[in-house]
Amino acid sequence: MAGSTGVNLKCIFIFCALFYECFSITFGPGKTYQYKYETVVNFNEAVSYGKTVGFQLSTEFEIGEIFRAGETQLLKVQVTTASISSFARPEVKGELVKLIKYPIYFEYTDGVIGRVYTSEVESIFCANVKKGLLSLFQLQETEGQRDEIDVAGECSAYYAVYGGRITKTKQNCQNVEIAGEYENVNKMFGVSPDNSFVTHYDTADGIIKSATGSSRHSIVINARPQLSAAVAAIQRLHYVSDAAGAAAISANNIKEALDLIYKGEAKKYREMLLPSGPEVQECTENCEKPVSILQNVKEDLTSEKLAKIVSGKAYLKLLRAFRNSGKASIEEVLTHKDSYNIVEQLIDVAAATQTPAAHEALMQLITFTDESAIDYPERFILASAYTTHPGEYLLKGMLELMKKKVPNESLRESIALGMGAVVNSFCKPYGNCLEYSTIAEYVNYVETEMKSCEEEECKLLYVRSMGNAGLAKFLPSLLNQALNSKSSTVSLTAIQGLRRMKISDFKDQVNQVLKSIFHQNKRNYDSSVRIAALEILLQNGISTGGLRNIVLSAMYDQTEFEVSTYLIKRMKDLSESDPKFRSSLAVVLSDPMVNNYNLFAQKGKSSAFTGYLAETSNANCTYGLYQENTKSGVMKKSAMVVNVLNKQATQPLLTFGIYADGIEALVGDAAEGEESTEATAGLSLTMMDVLLRPVEFFRGMSGLMTAVWNAPSEPVSALQGNLLLQDYSHKIHLSNGLIVDASVLGVASIDLSGKISISLWYKNSHSVITNSGALVVEGSLEIDSEELKSGIRFSTESEAFIDFQTDVDFAEMPVKMCLQMKRPPISSRNSVEKFEKSRYFKKRLTIRKKRTSSTPPVSYFINEKNSFMCTAMDPDQ
Numbered sequence: 001m002a003g004s005t006g007v008n009l010k011c012i013f014i015f016c017a018l019f020y021e022c023f024s025i026t027f028g029p030g031k032t033y034q035y036k037y038e039t040v041v042n043f044n045e046a047v048s049y050g051k052t053v054g055f056q057l058s059t060e061f062e063i064g065e066i067f068r069a070g071e072t073q074l075l076k077v078q079v080t081t082a083s084i085s086s087f088a089r090p091e092v093k094g095e096l097v098k099l100i101k102y103p104i105y106f107e108y109t110d111g112v113i114g115r116v117y118t119s120e121v122e123s124i125f126c127a128n129v130k131k132g133l134l135s136l137f138q139l140q141e142t143e144g145q146r147d148e149i150d151v152a153g154e155c156s157a158y159y160a161v162y163g164g165r166i167t168k169t170k171q172n173c174q175n176v177e178i179a180g181e182y183e184n185v186n187k188m189f190g191v192s193p194d195n196s197f198v199t200h201y202d203t204a205d206g207i208i209k210s211a212t213g214s215s216r217h218s219i220v221i222n223a224r225p226q227l228s229a230a231v232a233a234i235q236r237l238h239y240v241s242d243a244a245g246a247a248a249i250s251a252n253n254i255k256e257a258l259d260l261i262y263k264g265e266a267k268k269y270r271e272m273l274l275p276s277g278p279e280v281q282e283c284t285e286n287c288e289k290p291v292s293i294l295q296n297v298k299e300d301l302t303s304e305k306l307a308k309i310v311s312g313k314a315y316l317k318l319l320r321a322f323r324n325s326g327k328a329s330i331e332e333v334l335t336h337k338d339s340y341n342i343v344e345q346l347i348d349v350a351a352a353t354q355t356p357a358a359h360e361a362l363m364q365l366i367t368f369t370d371e372s373a374i375d376y377p378e379r380f381i382l383a384s385a386y387t388t389h390p391g392e393y394l395l396k397g398m399l400e401l402m403k404k405k406v407p408n409e410s411l412r413e414s415i416a417l418g419m420g421a422v423v424n425s426f427c428k429p430y431g432n433c434l435e436y437s438t439i440a441e442y443v444n445y446v447e448t449e450m451k452s453c454e455e456e457e458c459k460l461l462y463v464r465s466m467g468n469a470g471l472a473k474f475l476p477s478l479l480n481q482a483l484n485s486k487s488s489t490v491s492l493t494a495i496q497g498l499r500r501m502k503i504s505d506f507k508d509q510v511n512q513v514l515k516s517i518f519h520q521n522k523r524n525y526d527s528s529v530r531i532a533a534l535e536i537l538l539q540n541g542i543s544t545g546g547l548r549n550i551v552l553s554a555m556y557d558q559t560e561f562e563v564s565t566y567l568i569k570r571m572k573d574l575s576e577s578d579p580k581f582r583s584s585l586a587v588v589l590s591d592p593m594v595n596n597y598n599l600f601a602q603k604g605k606s607s608a609f610t611g612y613l614a615e616t617s618n619a620n621c622t623y624g625l626y627q628e629n630t631k632s633g634v635m636k637k638s639a640m641v642v643n644v645l646n647k648q649a650t651q652p653l654l655t656f657g658i659y660a661d662g663i664e665a666l667v668g669d670a671a672e673g674e675e676s677t678e679a680t681a682g683l684s685l686t687m688m689d690v691l692l693r694p695v696e697f698f699r700g701m702s703g704l705m706t707a708v709w710n711a712p713s714e715p716v717s718a719l720q721g722n723l724l725l726q727d728y729s730h731k732i733h734l735s736n737g738l739i740v741d742a743s744v745l746g747v748a749s750i751d752l753s754g755k756i757s758i759s760l761w762y763k764n765s766h767s768v769i770t771n772s773g774a775l776v777v778e779g780s781l782e783i784d785s786e787e788l789k790s791g792i793r794f795s796t797e798s799e800a801f802i803d804f805q806t807d808v809d810f811a812e813m814p815v816k817m818c819l820q821m822k823r824p825p826i827s828s829r830n831s832v833e834k835f836e837k838s839r840y841f842k843k844r845l846t847i848r849k850k851r852t853s854s855t856p857p858v859s860y861f862i863n864e865k866n867s868f869m870c871t872a873m874d875p876d877q
Contacts, residue, residue, distance in 0.1 A: 025111055025137065025139055025141070025203065025206055025207070025208060026206045027063065027064060027065045027073060027075060027108070028065070029065050029068065029248055030065075030244060030245055030246075030247060030248070031064060031065075031242050031243070031244065031245050032062045032063070032064040032242065032243055032244070032245035032246075033062065033063050033064060033207070033239070033241075033242045034060065034061075034062055034239075034240040034241050034242065034243070035060070035061055035062075035063065035237055035238060035239055035240060036058075036059075036060050036236075036237070036238045036240055037058075037059050037060070037061060037133055037136075037235070037236070037237050037238075038056060038057060038058040038059070038235075038236050039056070039057050039129075039132065039133075039233065039234065039235045039236070039736040040054065040055070040056045040057075040087060040232075040233070040234040041054045041055050041087075041231065041232070041233050041734065041736065041738055041783065041788075041790065042054030042087050042231070042232050043229065043230070043231050043781060043790060043791050043792040043834055044229075044230055044232075044792065044834070045228055045229060045230065045792070045794070045832060046194075046218035046219070046220055046228035046229055046230035047220065047225060047226055047228045048226070050832065050834070050847070050849055051088060051834065051847050052087060052088065052834075053086075053087060053088045053790055053792070053834040053835060053836045053845060053847065054086075054087035054088070054790050054836065055084055055085070055086065055087055055788055055790055055836065055838070056084070056085045056086075056087055056090075057082065057083070057084050057096065057129065057736075058081075058082070058083050058084075058085070059079050059080075059081060059082045059083075059096075059099065059133070060079070060080045060081045060240075061077055061078060061079045061080060061133065062077070062078050062080060062245075063075055063076070063077045063078075063137075064076060064245040064246070065245075065248065066105070066246065066248060066249055066257070066261075067248055067249045067251060067254065067257040068248065069253055069254055071109050071110065072107055072108065072109045072114070072254070073107070073108045073109070074105055074106075074107060074108075074254050074257055074258075075105065075106055075107075075108050076103050076104075076105050077103060077104050077105075077106070077130060077133065077134065078103040079099050079100050079103075079130070080100065081100070082095070082096040082097070082099035082100055083095055083096060084096045084788075084838065084840055086836055086841065086845065087836070088836060088845055088847075089836075089845060092841050092842075092843075093840075094838065094840025094841060095840070096840065098123065098126055099126050099129060099130075101122075101126075102118060102119040102121070102122045102126070103118075104116065104117070104118045104122075104127065104130045104131075104134070105117040105118070105258065105261070105269075106134055106274075107254065108137070111137075111138060111139045111140050111141065112138060112148070113134060113135070113137065113138045113149075113274050115271055115272070115273065116131065116134070116271070116272045116273065116274055117258055117269045117270070117271055117272070118130070118269060118270060118272070119262075119265075119267055119268075119269060119270075120267040120268055120269065120270050121267045122270075123279075123787075124277055124278070124279040125279060125785050125786070125787045125788075127272070127277070128151075128276040128277065128279075128737035128738060128739065129736070129737050129738070130737070131151045131272075131274055131275075131276055131737045132151050132235065132276070132734070132735065132736035132737025132738070133237075133736075133737070134151070134274065135150055135151040135152075135274065135735065135737070136199065136208070136211045136213065136235060136237050137208065138150065138274075139159075139166065139168065139201060139203075139208070140157070140159045140166075140168075141159075141161065141166065141203070142159065142161065143159055143160060143161045144158070144159060145157065145158045145159070146159075148170075149176075149273060149274055149275065150170065150173065150274060150275065151274055151275060151276050151733065151735060151736075151737050152170065152173040152197065152215070152275070152276075152733040152734070152735055153173045153174050153175045153176050153275050153733055154173065154174045154176065154275075155170040155171065155172065155173040155174075155197070156170070156171050156172045157169070157170050157171075158170075158171070164202060164203050164204050165200065165201065165202055165203075166200070166201040166203060167198065167199070167200050167201075168198070168199045168200075168201070168213075169197065169198050170197035170198075170215075170735075171197070173195070173197065173733070175275075175730075175731055175733060176273070176275045177275075177277075177278070177731075180729065180731075181729055181730050181731065182354075182388070182389040182727065182728075182729055183388075183389070183727065183728045183729070183730070184388040184389075184725070184726060184727045184728065185388075185389075185425070185428040185429050186388075186428075186649075186651070187222060187648040187649040187651075188222060188223055188644060188646070188648060188649045188650075188651035189222070189223060189388075189651070189725045189726050189727075189746065190222050190648070190726075190728070191219050191220065191221060191222065191726070191728040191744050191779075192219070192220045192222055192648070193217070193218070193219050193730070193742070194216075194217070194218045194219075194220075195215065195216065195217045195218075195732075196214075196215060196216050197213070197214075197215045197735055198213065198214055198215075199211055199212065199213030199214075199235070199735075200212050200213070207239060207242075208237065208239065209238075209239045210236075210237060210238050210239065211235070211236070211237040212234075212235070212236050212237075213234070213235040213735055214232065214233070214234050214235070214735075215232070215233045215734055215735040215736075216230060216231070216232045216233075217230065217231050217232075217732045217734070217740070217742075217781075218230035218231075219728070219742055219744065219779065219781065221726065221744065221746075221777060221779065222646065222648045222649075223619065223644070223646070223725075223726075223746075224618065224619075224777065224796060225618045226618070226830070227777060227779065227794050227795075227796055227830070228794070229742075229779060229780070229781045229792045229794055230781070230792075231732065231734070231740050231781050231791075231792075233734040233735050233736045233738070235735060235736050249261070275733065276733050276734075276737045276738070276739055278731065278739060278784065279739075279784060279785055279786060288321070289321070289325075289329060290318065290321040290322060290325050290329050290330065290332070290333045291329070291332050291333050291336060293317060293318055293321050294318070294333050294336060294338055294339065295338065296317075297314035297317060297318055298338050298339070298342055300313070300314035301314050301315070301318075301342040301345040301346070302341060302342055302345075303341075303342075303344070303345070303717070303720060306345070306717075306720045306721070306722070306749050306750070306751045307720075307749050307750055307751035307772035307773050307774050307799065307801070308749065308774050308799060309749075309774045309776060309797045309798070309799050311345070311722060311749045311774065312722065312747045312748075312749040312774050312775070312776030312797070313776055313797070315345070315348065315349055315722040315747050315749065315776075316745050316747055316776060316778055318333075318346075318349045319349050319352055319353060319724075319745065319747075320745070322349055322350060322353040322355075322358055323353050323355060325357070326357050327357040327358075327360050327361045330350060330353070330357060330358050330361040331361040331364055331365070333346060334346055334347075334350065334361060334362070334365050335365065343365075343376065344375065344376065344379045344720075344721075345721075345722060347362065347365075347366075347376060347379045347380050347383060348379065348383045348721050348722040348723070349722070350362050351380055351383030351384050351387065352383060352386075352387065352722075352723075352724040352727075354387055354388070354389060354390060354391065354394075356391065356393050359391075359393055359394060359397065362380060363397070366380055368401060368404070368406045368411065368415075369406065369407065371407040371408045372408075374408050374410065374411045377406075377411055377414075378410075378411060378414055379721065381411075381414045381415055381417075381418035382414075382418070382692070382721055382723075383721065383723070383724075384398065384418050384421075384422055385417070385418045385421035385422065385468075385690050385692075386421070386688065386690065386723045386724060387422060387425055387724070388425065388724060388727035389425070389727065390422050390425050390426050392426075392436070392438055394422060395422060395423065395426060395436075395438045395439070395442070396438050398415065398418060398419045398422055399419065399438060399441060399442050399445070401415050401419075402415050402416055402419050402442075402445070403445065409457075410693060412461070413461050413464070413693050414692075414693050416461050416462065416464065416465040417464055417465060417468055417690075417691055417692065417693060418468075419442065419465060419468075419469075420464070420465040420466065420467065420468030420469035420470075421468045421469075421690045423439060423442060423468075423469040423471065424468060424469050424470045424471075424500060426439070427439065427469075427471065434471075434473065439471075442469075443471065443473050443474070446462050446465055446466060446474075447462075447474075447477055449462055450462035450463065450466075450477065456487045456489060456490060459481070459485070459487070459490050460489065460490060460493055463478065463481055463490060463493050463494050463497055464493060464497070464691055466478055466497055467493070467494075467496060467497025467498070467499065467500065467691055468500070468690055468691055469500075470499075470500025470501050471501075472501060472502070472505070472506070474497075475498075475501060475506055475509075475510075478494045478495075478497050478498060479494070479509070479510065479513045481493075481494035482494040482495045482513060482514075482517060482529075482533075483513050483516065483517060483522075488525065488526035488528065488529050491517075491525065491526070491529045492526070492528050492529045492532050495514070495517075495529065495532040495533055495536065496532060496691075498510065498536060499652075499689065500689060503536065503540050504540065504541070507540065507541065510536070510540075511537060511540075511542060511546070514533040514534075514536055514537050515533075515537065515546065515549075517529060517530060517533040518530050518533045518534050518537065518550065518553075519549070519553065527560050527562065527563045527628065527636070528628060528636065528637055528659075530560075530563055531563060531566055531628060534550070534566075534567060534570070535570070537550070538550075538570065538571065538574055538581065539574070539578075541580075542584075544584050544587050544588060547584050547585065547588050548588045548591075548594065550567065551567075551571070551588055551589075551594055551599065552594065553567075554567045554568055554599060554602070555594070555598050555599045560631075561602060561603055561604045561631070562604040562605070562606045562628060562629050562630065562631060562636075563604075563606075563628075564602050564604065565602040565603070565604030565605065565606045565607075566604070566606035566607070566608060566626075566628055568599070568600060568602055569606065569607050569608040569609070569863075570608040570626075571585060572608075573608045573609055573610050573624075576610070577610060577622075604629060605627075605629045605633055605865060606627055606628045606629050607625070607626070607627050607862075607863045607865065607866070608624070608625075608626045608627075609624065609625050609626075609861070609862060609863050610622055610623070610624040610625075611623055611625075611860060611861060613642060613823075613860075614855070618646060619644055619645060619646035620644070620645050620646075621642065621643070621644050621645075621653075622642070622643050622644075622645065623640060623641065623642050623821075623860065624639075624640070624641040624642075624643075625638070625639075625640055625641075625819070625821075625862050625863070626638065626639045626641065627639075627819075632813070632814070632815075633813075633814040633815055634660070634815050635658075635660055635815075635817060636659070636660060636661065637657060637658070637659045637660070638657065638658050638819075639655060639656065639657040639658075640654070640655070640656045640657075640804065640821075641654070641655045641656075642654040642655075651688070651689075652686070652688065652689045653687070653688060654685075654686070654687055654688075654771070655684075655685070655686035655687075656683075656684075656685055656769070656771070656804070657683065657684040657685070658681070658682075658683055659680075659681065659682055659683075659684065660679075660680070660681040661679070661680045661681075679699070680696070680699045681696075681697040682694055682695055682696040682697050683695045683697065683718075685719065685752070687719075687750075688723075692719070695718065714755060715753040715754060715755045715768070715770060716753060716754065716755065717751055717752065717753045718752050718753060718754060719750065719751070719752040720750065720751050720752070721749075721750060722747050722748070722749045722750075723747065723748045723749075723750065724745070724746070724747055725746040725747060725748050725775075725777075726744045726745055726746030726777055726779075727744070727745060727746075728742065728743065728744040728745075728779075729741075729742070729743050729744075730742045731784070732781070738783055738784075738785065738788075739783070739784045739785070740781050740782065740783055740784060740791070741780070741781070741782050741783075741784045741791075742780075742781050743779060743780050743782075744777070744778070744779035744780075745777070745778055745779070746775070746776065746777035746778070747775075747776050747777075748773055748774070748775055749773065749774040749775075749776070749799075750771075750772065750773045751770075751772040751773070752769070752770070752771055752772070753769075753770050753772070754767065754768060754769040754770065755767065755768055756768075762811065763809070763810045763811040764807070764808060764809045764810065764811065765806075765807070765808045765810075766805075766806075766807050767805070767806045768803055768804070768805050768806075769803070769804045769805075769806075770801050770802070770803050770804075771801060771802045771804070772799075772800075772801035773799065773800065773801070774797070774798065774799035774800075775796070775797065775798050775799070776795070776796075776797045777795060777796050777797075778793070778794075778795045779793070779794050779795070780792065780793040780794070787838065787839065788837075788838050789835070789836070789837035789838065790835060790836045790837065790838075791834070791835065792832065792833070792834045792835075793832070793833045793834075793835075794830070794831065794832045794833075795830070795831050796828060796829065796830045796831075797828070797829050798826060798827065798828035798829070799826075800823060800824070800826040801823070801824065802821060802822070802823045803820075803821070803822050803823075804819075804820075804821050805819070805820040805821070805822070806818070806819055806820075807820075807870075807873060807874075809873060816869055816872065816873055817866075817869060818866065818869050818870035818873050818874070819862050819866050819870075820859065820862075820870065821859070821860040821862065822857070822858070822859045822860070823857060823858050823859075823860070824857045825854055825855065825856055825857050826854060826855045827852060827853070827854045828852070828853050828854070829850065829851070829852050830850070830851045830852075830853075831848065831849065831850045831851075832848070832849045832850075833846060833847070833848050833849075834846070834847045835847070
């Protein structure tokens with residue numbers, strides 16, 4: 001019976017070994033195993049391929065046990081030969097002698113690599129290459145998943161076993177050291193990384209006979225997917241032979257064994273983990289100090305060059321230098337004699353640097369207590385509002401400024417708006433960030449201060465800050481102000497402040513308030529407030545019954561026929577781009593009691609229209625032109641809204657609005673029964689979803705007369721700056737141990753200018769607002785090593801402007817107005833550079849590719865009534 005059991009167990013073991021791989025990789029005592037190993041690193045574009053560049057390392061090495069403590073072996077790897085060759089030029093070769101000099105030791109337990117040991121004088125580069133080699137021996141012979149500390153970081157590894165063939169797939173590898181890594185959490189301006197790790201093994205008799213591994217990493221710019229780069233690492237391991245090796249060391253533990261190995265040597269060993277480590281490098285390329293770079297870029301950073309490509313390129317060059325500099329070096333640039341005329345552009349750079357050193361240097365330069373000198377503080381606040389990964393030090397500094405209540409009222413409002421924007425950027429990665437004390441303090445401060453406000457301007461300051469912050473915590477306060485504020489401006493601003501919130505999470509609560517406002521259930525609201533409520537209801541989903549009630553209000557309520565006119569135009573416009581809304585509207589209009597002449601025969605002039613600024617295979621850029629008129633036909637509010645849409649997200653780029661209240665009294669045509677309102681006109685600007693401080697043109701008749709006499713005949717800049725868009729920096733740890741720097745920086749250089757002429761004699765006006773901008777994006781994947789320099793760099797650059805022209809004739813009623821929007825041709829340049837360079841090669845290889853594209857000029861359609869009016873005012877155009 002016992003013999004039968006032994007036979008059965010033997011059969012089971014054989015079956016298990018054949019089908020379930022119940023053996024383990026072992027290195028027998030007293031034996032040395034010889035292997036050949038080669039690894040390739042190459043770079044190319046991720047989307048459209050060109051010639052590939054990179055390196056190939058070829059080695060031979062020996063591996064064997066030198067000590068064992070229980071189940072744990074201390075193994076030694078000694079590289080015996082090592083050479084390097086160019087991937088693009090195989091004939092270009094060199095010997096990598098330094099890889100041979102020192103052995104590397106590691107702990108090995110059941111296919112898992114533990115601590116790694118090497119000489120103190122071993123270079124990080126050589127240690128990383130050897131770690132990449134070692135990682136191929138980290139192996140599990142049974143099917144399943146396990147978490148591993150790998151050369152690429154902390155990874156989840158899955159093993160598939162087929163006889164003696166094993167496939168290892170790694171996923172979700174996280175760098176052990178993430179200091180200095182960051183990205184823009186805004187998806188539109190972000191980067192889509194992708195990576196894959198797969199290794200195939202052939203094993204027999206407890207030995208790895210061969211292994212072939214590949215890892216590929218790519219980055220793609222979300223806003224322009226044609227901008228991309230990829231790096232691939234290939235590893236090949238081949239068993240050669242085995243032979244008798246040295247006898248095992250006699251010691252009590254691994255530390256004692258290592259002490260014996262390094263006994264008598266001047267330099268001892270150092271202990272490491274398996275993940276590859278960054279090299280500490282001395283700068284060898286583009287190593288100018290910031291103050292030296294200043295001499296080269298100062299002419300390109302003048303205000304006259306803003307909205308030009310040269311300004312964007314100069315900004316990025318200086319930004320890289322600032323990020324590698326301390327406070328003293330940055331302060332030297334800010335206060336240098338050659339910086340006198342470009343300080344504001346340097347503030348843009350220093351704020352975008354987003355390091356404590358740069359922030360401290362700025363605080364030495366800028367003062368917030370001088371009521372008349374606010375240009376530098378305003379520029380700092382503007383640049384800070386668009387920071388991509390703000391630190392807590394910036395939050396604390398901004399909150400302190402907000403609490404100080406600086407003497408200049410305009411600057412005080414800019415600080416509140418900027419603080420809200422910084423809070424939004426800081427909180428996006430976390431969702432709920434109230435656990436941060438500074439955020440909780442800001443929330444409590446804003447809500448407390450707003451409750452104590454008695455004046456409209458005071459409330460507006462905090463409501464606007466809440467809107468820029470976009471925190472769900474502020475939703476009750478904003479809804480309360482929208483519903484109950486006696487000021488129509490506060491109500492309108494509170495509704496617009498919902499734009500950055502995820503309203504779908506509070507849909508019922510929000511819709512209930514907005515429907516009450518639109519239908520004026522409790523009291524009357526200004527038409528602009530009702531239209532703002534309507535916009536959110538239509539865009540964020542409303543029931544078919546709720547939509548029917550809104551449509552019926554346009555049919556039966558003609559007391560505000562301009563609102564009804566706008567409603568019909570906006571529903572038609574939205575139905576052309578939103579299939580879900582189109583379906584709901586079709587259900588409502590299927591009722592003949594609704595779908596009839598009374599609904600569509602509106603007599604107002606208000607309009608809503610959406611068109612395309614640009615269409616590409618990867619993204620669309622739309623513009624919306626929305627105009628609300630008073631009952632007299634005079635423009636009350638107009639807005640141009642520009643959005644970019646792609647697969648990742650919809651990004652608001654620009655909302656440019658002009659408002660005018662009480663203008664009817666100035667032209668002598670106030671409608672009967674209308675409440676007299678002080679004549680006011682101004683401009684509101686939301687750029688990349690951040691509300692900026694509004695600009696008031698005039699208030700009252702005296703203000704109008706001042707505006708008439710002081711109206712600029714030449715374009716005057718209202719907003720200028722270089723704003724950071726793309727901001728991505730990551731370390732890619734390849735499966736062969738080498739580290740690749742992934743970097744993307746993008747800047748929008750902008751200049752918003754305008755001019756206006758008003759003739760009270762001829763009773764007409766002419767204004768032109770020019771939105772000028774340049775975009776520069778630069779990215780790269782490069783090996784982070786002094787020994788090898790190889791990689792790919794890519795860039796795109798373009799500049800353009802759009803003129804928004806308004807002509808008004810108020811010589812007789814009704815007022816005639818013509819709006820025109822035009823864009824000249826746009827030219828874009830894309831370039832790619834791939835390179836190889838090594839101290840072991842005599843010549844560097846550089847491959848460059850450039851491509852230029854252009855789009856023709858265009859005059860944009862606004863609406864049919866506008867086209868008719870423009871023709872009537874100027875028959876020759």
